[in-house]
Amino acid sequence: MSIATTANAPPQAFPSALSAVLRPLKGLRIVLPFAMVVAIWWAIKWHWALDDRVLASPAQVAIAALQLGNRGILADYAATSLRMMGIAALISALIGVPLGFAIGANRVVARALEGTLRFLQGISGVAWLPLAIIWFGFSDTTKLTVVIYTLVVPIIVNTIVGVRAIPENYVLALQSLGASRLRIMWDVYLPGALPSIVVGLRLGMGYGWRALIAAEMLVRRGGLGDLIFGARTFSQIDRIMVGMVLIGTLYIIVDRLLVQPIETMTLARWGVLRK
Amino acid sequence: MSGAVDKIEVAGFRHFFQSESGPVQATSIIDLRIQAGEFVTLVGPSGCGKTTLLKAIAGFIKPSEGRIFCNGRPVTGPGRDRGVVFQELAILPWRTVRRNIGHGLDIAGTKPAERDRIVARLIDLVGLRGFEDRYPHELSGGMRQRVAVARTWAADPDVILMDEPFAAVDAMTRLTLQEELARLCATTNKTVFFITHGVEEAVFLGDRVLVMTRRPGRIKAEIAVPRRTPGGRDWESFTADPEMQAICEQVLRLVREERGATLVAGDGASVVPAA
Amino acid sequence: MTDTPRTPARARLGRLVWRLLPFSPILIFGAAWSIYWNVAHPPLAVMPSIANVVGAVIELAQSGSLLTDILASLWRLGLGALLGIAMGVAAGFVTGLNKPLATFLNPLLVFFNAISGIVWLPLMIGWVGIGTGLAVFLIWNSVFFIVFQNTVLGVQLVPEVLEQSVRTLGAGRWETIRSVTFPGALPYILNGVRSGLGFGWRALIAAELVGATTGLGQMIFRAADFSRTDIIVAGCLIIGMIAMAMDRWLLLPIERRTVQRWGMVARSEGGRPG
Missing domain, CATH: 1.20.5 (Single alpha-helices involved in coiled-coils or other helix-helix interfaces)
Known part of the structure; x- marks a missing residue:
């Protein structure tokens, strides 16, 4: 019965016409919207006859991408950024998850640390960049410090949320089976909080990726932020746009192919509802 | 109101819905007339198309075949002449009890003083005095359904359509709600079309009980329930009345023919679905 | 204990x-x-003492430059966020109520959300130059896409039965949106606003580091040129306090009076870009 009702949502004239047009193009669902953006972009470029130092055409950007790609420069810059991100994510998880467990499971620790945590959350990692540069110079350490700082807080916060959302009965049930604290941690808290931890990781990656780009703009020494900021100096708009597209694409790839599958897997597997 | 025009007339109704493997027939041809002041109940096995029929009368879905009239006018969409009480919780979480019950009157532009008078009377009738300013999440399941009933009554529609409104509340509360509904109808003399899969519920509430076949459903039998004394609509006198029990058995037999091995038993509304 | x-x-x-x-x-x-x-006893160019930091705050406050910088930052944030929220909610409603449109736009939303904020900095410096316009654009950009995405999600997740039930009370399309869809989507919208402001605040500081002449970010950046670590630390602390104040006195009260009062919880952490 319920199938009938959902299949018969209130009729709307315009959408059904649009969907009729779109239905045969199902395979193009992802390409089509971008094709539209490129078309508009091209139209703007032509109509106002914009200088290349103001706006590059899609073709120029494509050529620049090929050139940079062929010489391996693009891969080099991208690899630098991705490596940084990977290291930062790993370290942040190693620090953030245990800390989150401690705060989530213990009232006293929570009282002591939560306020400070919230305060630190408000200071964006990038704000520490000048101080980090003074202390660690224009180095990878500087970038890592800033990115880890940015990443770790959302992971801690979401771990706390995850631990607190675990029904007390789960713990009580295992205790009555004679489980040790470690056992309960491993069998209840970790799997129970995992979906929320992954949510924190995704959010942290969103902040962290941007912090990394910003840090690379200031610190230079490789990375996609360096690429687009350096290209600015010579008004190489085509290069900037290549970098922007790559930054977006890489982020989506990491998010969709790495982080989201873990999230869906844990959610689907255990049927845990995210609160 | 003259008896000439039926409150609800369903003529040659038949419905299909789209599934991945093509159209599926939800109901066979159904004809139905409901007169003013009647309480008509419809029993049938799960998936027989009874909700489809109700949604069509409500105007949420367009019939594949046939016509539906309310007060002689064709139904083209949902409207305030046909109020619906849903099975799921359908009152708004962001409105208090008072504001939920008065919502239909607000929409109709009723003057505040008049609205408050009607709302206060219904709050008394459904026994929610003292809870006027609570939000739905602060109420029990039975109280929420009382709010939903009162909201529909307050809007004063010509016909009230109820889709297994008490299916989600516990057995004891259900008995009380059924008695309250019977009393409410006796006081206000409304036309009601009530869907259920509980045989005793159908006989207890209805002036007329319709039995549907399994999908694609059609109405296979109609049993008139003789009028009882207005004060005697309670479960104690109902179960003590041999005539009522005979009718229940008759309806149960008709329903069980459709359900094969399925049991319909107990308080009249709990159903053990077929394996 | x-x-x-x-x-x-x-x-x-x-x-x-x-x-x-x-x-x-x-x-x-x-x-x-x-x-x-x-x-x-590290030199000030490396590490300040607590007294240095307190002194820096007093010094900046007395010269009036602190107030100027704070106001410049807040003005940019306010303008950018307001534009972003208003446009994000409006666009989110139009899209959320229109399923094929939502399906069509979704890949674009995911992509532009992924490059929202600071990534636009090099391009935008060329287009609008250094200053308030740049910062406002970056904040708008950060806020808009998150609020947009969350509004679409929220609108789509409002239970259909709520809309139907209100329509049987005689509500038209507009009344249904006003009394059902908007409050129903509000938890998600607020989630979007909250993380949008988080992203916006970060984008603002980053933008001001290199792309402004006033503002808290620029204050820190300038201090770094003169190796005034006391001002840098003071600036960071002030940034944290402002963010906390915004959360506590702006967002939390709104949430308390709406979503929490209604016993609703948004089922997403909101800020997930993508």
Whole structure:
């Protein structure tokens, strides 16, 4: 019965016409919207006859991408950024998850640390960049410090949320089976909080990726932020746009192919509802 | 109101819905007339198309075949002449009890003083005095359904359509709600079309009980329930009345023919679905 | 903290400890910092003392430049966020109520959300130059896409039965949107606004580091040129306090009076870009 009702949502004239047009193009669902953006972009470029130092055409950007790609420069810059991100994510998880467990499971620790945590959350990692540069110079350490700082807080916060959302009965049930604290941690808290931890990781990656780009703009020494900021100096708009597209694409790839599958897997597997 | 025009007339109704493997027939041809002041109940096995029929009368879905009239006018969409009480919780979480019950009157532009008078009377009738300013999440399941009933009554529609409104509340509360509904109808003399899969519920509430076949459903039998004394609509006198029990058995037999091995038993509304 | 019965004096002490507990990290950190500073005596160009930082705040406040910078930052944030929220909610509603449109736009939303904020900085410097316009654009950009995405999600997740039930009460399309769809989507919208402001605030500081002549980010950046670590630390602390104040006095009260009052919880952490 319920199938009938959902299949018969209130009729709307315009959408059904649009969907009729779109239905045969199902395979193009992802390409089509971008094709539209490129078309508009091209139209703007032509109509106002914009200088290349103001706006590059899609073709120029494509050529620049090929050139940079062929010489391996693009891969080099991208690899630098991705490596940084990977290291930062790993370290942040190693620090953030245990800390989150401690705060989530213990009232006293929570009282002591939560306020400070919230305060630190408000200071964006990038704000520490000048101080980090003074202390660690224009180095990878500087970038890592800033990115880890940015990443770790959302992971801690979401771990706390995850631990607190675990029904007390789960713990009580295992205790009555004679489980040790470690056992309960491993069998209840970790799997129970995992979906929320992954949510924190995704959010942290969103902040962290941007912090990394910003840090690379200031610190230079490789990375996609360096690429687009350096290209600015010579008004190489085509290069900037290549970098922007790559930054977006890489982020989506990491998010969709790495982080989201873990999230869906844990959610689907255990049927845990995210609160 | 003259008896000439039926409150609800369903003529040659038949419905299909789209599934991945093509159209599926939800109901066979159904004809139905409901007169003013009647309480008509419809029993049938799960998936027989009874909700489809109700949604069509409500105007949420367009019939594949046939016509539906309310007060002689064709139904083209949902409207305030046909109020619906849903099975799921359908009152708004962001409105208090008072504001939920008065919502239909607000929409109709009723003057505040008049609205408050009607709302206060219904709050008394459904026994929610003292809870006027609570939000739905602060109420029990039975109280929420009382709010939903009162909201529909307050809007004063010509016909009230109820889709297994008490299916989600516990057995004891259900008995009380059924008695309250019977009393409410006796006081206000409304036309009601009530869907259920509980045989005793159908006989207890209805002036007329319709039995549907399994999908694609059609109405296979109609049993008139003789009028009882207005004060005697309670479960104690109902179960003590041999005539009522005979009718229940008759309806149960008709329903069980459709359900094969399925049991319909107990308080009249709990159903053990077929394996 | 212990379950054994306690004397009134011990109970009072316990309450006092409990009350002071949130400040313990600051106290411990401050003590460690002071001890290190007094032992090692690092130059100001490397590390300030607590007194230096307090002095810097007083100095900046007295010269009036602190107020100027704070107001510049808040003005940019306010303008950018307001534009972003208004446009994001409006666009989100139009899209959320229109399923094929939502399906069509979704890949674009995911992509532009992924490059929202600071990534636009090099391109935008060329287009609008350094200053308020740049910062406002970056904030708008950060806020808009998150609010947009969350509004679409929220609108789509409003239970259909709520809309149907109100339509049987005689509500038209507009009334249904006003009394059902908007409050129903509000938890998601607020989630979007909250993380949008988080992203916007970060984008603002980053943008001001290189793309402005005033503002808190620029204050820190300028200080770095003169190796004034006291001003840098003071600036960071002020940034944190402003963010906390916004959360506590702006977002939390709104949430308390709406979503929490109605017993609703948004089922997403909101800020997930993508």
